[in-house]
Amino acid sequence: MTANFNPVRTPARDPAKGHFATLTFERDVAAPLSVLWQAWTAPAAREAWAAPTPSTVVEFLEADTRVSGREVSLCKVEGQPDIRCECGWLELQPARRSVNYEVVSSEGVTQSAALVTADFSGMEEHSRLVVTVQLSSLAEDMEAGYRQGFGAGLDNLAGVARRTMVLQRLIRAPRSVVWSTWMNPETLPQWWGPDGYSCRTRKIDLRTGGEWVFDMIGPDGTIYPNHHRYIEVRPEERIGYALLWGENGPKHADAWVLLEDQDGATKVTLGMVFSTEAEFQNAKGFGAIELGLQTLGKLERFVTSG
Known part of the structure; x- marks a missing residue:
């Protein structure tokens, strides 16, 4: 290579x-x-x-x-x-x-x-x-x-x-359903984020070269500006995107999502390479692993509740 x-x-x-x-x-x-x-x-x-x-x-x-x-x-x-x-x-x-x-x-x-x-x-x-x-x-x-x-x-x-974080969850739903829930501008903001958090979308275009500019709003009302830039969208297989601190702000991670069939369910892998090891350690310190797993849990509840 x-x-x-x-x-x-x-x-x-x-x-x-x-x-x-x-x-x-x-x-x-x-x-x-x-x-x-x-x-x-x-x-x-x-x-x-x-x-x-x-x-x-x-x-x-x-x-x-x-x-x-x-x-x-x-x-x-x-x-x-x-x-x-x-x-x-x-x-x-x-x-x-x-x-x-x-x-x-x-x-x-x-x-x-x-x-x-x-x-x-x-x-x-x-x-x-x-x-x-x-x-x-x-x-x-x-x-x-x-x-x-x-x-x-x-x-x-x-x-x-x-400085890489990997989160995985097996979701009891077909891959096509998980994909359509993730890459739908109407449904993505409804489940994205940890328990108690909500999304306020400013721009959303879920395709290669597109972007999602949004605010995460915490349970106490704190606003966390976010910006995802989509580098690759391979339908029902993989998403690659950059994470920025606020609209056009500094990049703090490169991320990807993998969806794999597993006995009728979908194995979801969410990976992130942080820009520095210090950022990775800081993210771990404030509970990014637990919060990320909560986000995947919300996804599972969303796709299985209907």
Whole structure:
């Protein structure tokens, strides 16, 4: 994946000779296994840890994290040609293993191909990731770039996982019903927010590129301005959006929603990568986990009460 490739230029190599290597990377992460899995697979989280160096910009063109789905991104460094990476997901066993292929090219010429296997393990507050890369360098010897890039990428991943919050709830209703309740401008404000809170909408446009500007009103009347900017809306599957403090205010998190069928019910995952670890700790301190779970509880009551 582009996040783990460092665009280091090395002398051109005879493609007929090639170069093969097996690389292994291990990280212990101070975050629950479920959080690490979401940080590894959710597009919004992957964008947060993608760039291997501060001078590198990674632009995601496609992101579909499911078996047979693919991810396409551009790795940009000033003064150098863009590096294109195509990642195809071959296996996804939640919180256990992912397998993907990866093809890296520049200016239309394939530089390398790799098979990437990630194995996950862990306990409640700590988890472990072991990544094996079976690399075939074609136009160049890419091993040095991969070693540097994957090392930096996994360090970034560990940092992102420490500021990621993941909330889940199984809702006894079909996915289509949950989706239509979430992405309906009439119903979303009716259930959104913790117990005792209400919403006052100022603008609402629930589509890719749209936004929801609203006030959360607490039980004591305190007003909390909010602004959601929708980055991706994939019907009945995934929502990606940015959370801002008030209309066009500073961003404090990138968030996503996943809806998955589970024996006739819907597994809802709400994830958030906070802008800083301090913001994450502050959110935990004022009860964001409990309040978020209350919000998902209100959603369940709303869709099952009718």
